Amino acid sequence: MKNFITPENNQTKGAFGEELAVKEMRRRGYEILDRNYRSQGGEIDIIAKKDTYIIFAEVKYRAGRKKGEPGEAVDKRKQGHIIRTAQAYIVEKNLDGDFRFDVAEVLEEDGKTYFRYTENAFWLA
Structure with missing residues (x-):
């Protein structure tokens, strides 16, 4: 992946990761x-459509691997928040169809930016 200028502070890191994820998702x-999208259950970073699917995507950015891979932060607790928020979105928009939960990972390491996208990263329990 290309080198990108990365954010200097924690407040902008999430927004940087989301912008990169949106660009990569559009490219794909x-x-x-x-x-x-926010509801009482939580927040979903990106809601997208591809083929017959409505996709609820969580974006995780990390500068280095000290705390593990970015996607490891989407634990069962976080998945539960995303699922509840997705259910609120589905009801609010009166949607029917195929739904999927994906994770977009942005890793900054050794002066390079890496992007990994995982479809069907988790399912309804």
Whole structure:
């Protein structure tokens, strides 16, 4: 992946990761429907559509691997928040169809930016 200028402070790191994820998702044929959707259950970073799926994508950014891979932060607790928020979105928008939960990982390491996208990263329990 290309080298990108990365954010200097923690407040902008999440936004940087989300912008990069949106660009990569569009490049891969995703239509972005919504961003930073909030409900009482939590927040979903990106809601997109591709083929027959509505995708709820969580973006995780990390500068280095000291705390592990970015996607490891999407634990069962976080998944539960995303699922509840997705259910609120589905009801609010009166949607029916195929839904999927994906994770977009942005890793900054050794002066390079890496992007990994995992489809079906988790499912409804």
